[in-house]
């Protein structure tokens with residue numbers, strides 16, 4: 076989930092595309108070809124969006140054709156049972172293979188450029204990638220991997236990981252990965268549910284300038300994953316002894332020559348990825364995404380919403396445990412070069428990602444709102460220190476990008492670029508709302524609803540509202556809905572997760588508002604909404620105010636049950652060496668009161684030295700809330716710093 080607080084009241088947008096950029100945008104061409112092909116007038120983005128939702132069959136067929144999806148299809152039916160949610164079926168006659176679509180290029184141009192912090196730098200061409208995938212796929216077939224088998228990756232974000240993913244997909248097996256910083260229990264909570272036949276791991280990984288051994292960790296969890304027949308070890312940071320069942324990558328592929336890949340073309344909904352809900356409630360849900368839905372949705376988001384094309388140099392800062400990694404990988408289907416980074420984004424300095432972007436002439440730079448905030452707080456000014464001439468788009472997700480984050484990007488990174496705040500999630504392996512390269516950027520707003528996505532905001536009565544806060548819903552089926560949850564044969568868990576609140580309507584759990592510009596602001600997760608005196612307050616409304624104070628590095632806010640009501644409790648992490656005194660607490664309260672309402676003002680403000688976050692960098696309001704209420708914390712394994720929770724246990728300030 077992502078974007079920001081308070082509708083932009085500025086008269087002018089913060090950025091507009093130049094006439095030249097507008098004319099050359101993929102979206103502009105798509106719109107005029109759709110007008111000609113379907114004989115409709117689509118004078119602007121809003122008209123195109125409305126048409127794409129009302130005429131989903133025509134729209135998705137146009138995406139298929141324009142992207143030149145390779146496969147046996149599209150077939151005569153684009154959408155069957157087109158109003159059932161869940162239940163609609165896209166391209167029911169088509170057969171395709173995800174990897175075949177990503178491996179169309181076999182030349183010597185860069186497919187992947189990899190930096191492991193400042194220590195490892197290498198590149199892999201399209202031809203080398205194809206060859207490695209062909210050898211891996213042959214080795215996997217030789218050990219009996221077949222369509223539907225699970226292949227798991229406990230892996231860094233490195234070229235061989237992408238080769239392993241594509242080899243898996245070429246056979247029609249299902250890929251599922253998590254980052255190597257997961258503890259043994261976190262891995263077992265995930266892979267234990269899906270029973271993989273084959274496991275990829277690197278020997279180790281780098282973080283913050285240190286090497287970590289992954290093989291000792293594998294040796295710890297492997298005995299509890301009896302389904303794994305073989306472990307393939309990718310060379311990277313150097314680790315200890317090979318665990319049982321392990322072979323090196325070189326030995327695994329040694330018997331197989333590079334050659335033509337036999338791509339299994341399978342039905343559109345054939346499973347491609349299993350992903351895990353990052354939430355902190357219960358054992359992770361295993362969300363199964365289909366090959367066709369993932370491919371066509373990403374192609375639409377890359378080409379139309381992100382203006383990615385053949386040769387675009389595309390970066391997203393992500394690990395293999397976050398859906399943005401899967402999103403990045405599909406960039407190969409548009410002929411992009413993927414820039415992969417593994418490690419700390421602040422090692423050896425906060426400029427490392429900008430160093431990478433400058434050195435590799437990055438055009439699309441994806442990151443999180445937290446990273447942008449951190450660069451702002453650290454006073455980085457890449458606009459003065461880095462040559463970012465090639466950069467055309469910055470994408471931000473993970474949490475709301477606040478208006479001040481927009482200011483920072485345009486003042487201190489680059490003036491002329493499209494800042495796309497994007498939001499969706501693991502559940503759909505894609506976005507509900509995202510960029511529009513042909514439209515203006517309004518400070519603090521996500522630009523647009525995704526094409527083909529019937530996104531609305533509904534109030535408690537289930538009525539659509541504009542310029543009013545409510546629940547983000549999607550009223551029409553879209554191709555990247557999960558094909559189901561793993562181990563959920565009757566679909567009960569799947570329906571409960573999204574369709575319980577409003578029947579036949581996807582309710583995403585984000586608290587949001589559609590703006591008068593047709594954009595969106597997201598105020599936080601609905602389940603973290605504060606409710607003092609029955610007034611609903613999105614957490615981002617508070618963060619926006621608090622984090623403007625220079626003393627505050629970051630904050631986390633919860634509602635504490637108190638005296639039959641709920642009171643707002645704010646925790647702040649202050650700059651090194653500072654202590655929260657009455658004067659600072661007072662200034663925080665005044666900042667909030669002056670810019671929001673008295674209801675938003677915290678009843679208690681407490682200093683903490685750390686804020687718990689998931690491994691994909693999201694702060695975890697629900698875990699803090701549970702800790703404060705003395706409840707059990709579920710899914711602690713998803714946290715990057717679970718020890719931070721102790722700072723919230725039984726605080727005496729919250730007993731009075």
Ligand SMILES: CC(=O)CC(=O)O
Pocket residue numbers: 076077398399472473474497498499500501505506
């Ligand atoms: C696109 C997203 O929404 C990513 C996320 O925040 O998980």
